[in-house]
Amino acid sequence: MRIAALALAALGAGALAADPPGSRRANKALALCEREAGSADERRALLARGLTLAEEAVAADERDAKAHFAIVCNLGKEMELRGASVGNLIALHRLRREIDRTLELAPDYADALLAKGALLCGLPRLLGGDHEEGERFMRAALEVDPDYLGAHLALARALADRGEAGARAEAERALVLAKRKADARAAEDAEALVARLEN
Numbered sequence: 001m002r003i004a005a006l007a008l009a010a011l012g013a014g015a016l017a018a019d020p021p022g023s024r025r026a027n028k029a030l031a032l033c034e035r036e037a038g039s040a041d042e043r044r045a046l047l048a049r050g051l052t053l054a055e056e057a058v059a060a061d062e063r064d065a066k067a068h069f070a071i072v073c074n075l076g077k078e079m080e081l082r083g084a085s086v087g088n089l090i091a092l093h094r095l096r097r098e099i100d101r102t103l104e105l106a107p108d109y110a111d112a113l114l115a116k117g118a119l120l121c122g123l124p125r126l127l128g129g130d131h132e133e134g135e136r137f138m139r140a141a142l143e144v145d146p147d148y149l150g151a152h153l154a155l156a157r158a159l160a161d162r163g164e165a166g167a168r169a170e171a172e173r174a175l176v177l178a179k180r181k182a183d184a185r186a187a188e189d190a191e192a193l194v195a196r197l198e199n
Contacts, residue, residue, distance in 0.1 A: 019106070019110070020064070020065040020105065020106040021066070022057075022070075023061060023064050023066070023067060025054070025056055025060070026054060026057040026064050026069075027066065028050075029050045029053035029070035029071075029073075029074060030054075030070045031050075032049055032074070033047065033077060044078070047077055047078045050070065053070070054068075054071040055071065058071065063105055064105075065102050065109060068101045069109065071094075071098045072095060072099050072102065072112070072115055075091060075095055079095070092127065096128070099115055099119065103116060108144050109144075110141045110144040111141075113141035113144065114141040114148070114151045116134075116137045117133075117135065117136070117151075118134065119134070120137065121134035121138075121154075121161070122134075131158065131162055134158060138154055138155040139155065147177060149174060149183060150186075152174035153186060153193075156168075156170035156173075157193065160196070160197060167193075167197055168194065168197040171190055171197060172190075174193075175187060175191060
């Protein structure tokens with residue numbers, strides 16, 4: 001169950017006109033979610049602080065879409081650190097609720113669209129996974145931002161997992177974008193995926 005793939009894949013699009021502005025606390029909570037950490041303990045502390053800030057932002061303004069998404073990001077990455085656990089199954093319900101609320105408030109928020117798509121593709125059907133619907137959300141994120149590198153990579157992986165013919169073309173698009181944006185890590189991921197799909 002690749003629960004946290006949604007949070008990891010959904011970052012890095014940059015601010016778009018369709019993105020909600022978010023409160024100061026919400027933006028700080030997202031920044032904490034994205035911040036690199038030297039150790040797992042430091043990462044946990046950052047995510048805990050980010051989650052608290054995001055929850056405070058939602059309490060101050062329930063209509064702050066970015067605050068709801070900051071909960072998604074921090075909670076999703078915290079779930080990834082915990083690994084497979086009963087606690088993650090409980091947290092999954094909250095994660096889904098927060099993604100859905102984000103999209104109710106900001107239907108054109110590319111990061112949230114990708115997060116929803118990644119979640120649907122990463123979950124087994126028994127827990128509500130749906131590859132076709134997940135891919136639809138990823139494509140919706142790309143309609144909002146055609147240069148969204150994370151969405152191209154996530155879609156390429158989702159298509160590859162299903163053995164779809166369009167996977168290689170999507171991976172090649174991601175590779176071109178990664179090189180254009182000078183994103184070495186994404187370029188490496190895209191190159192590995194292209195190589196895998198050539199075999």
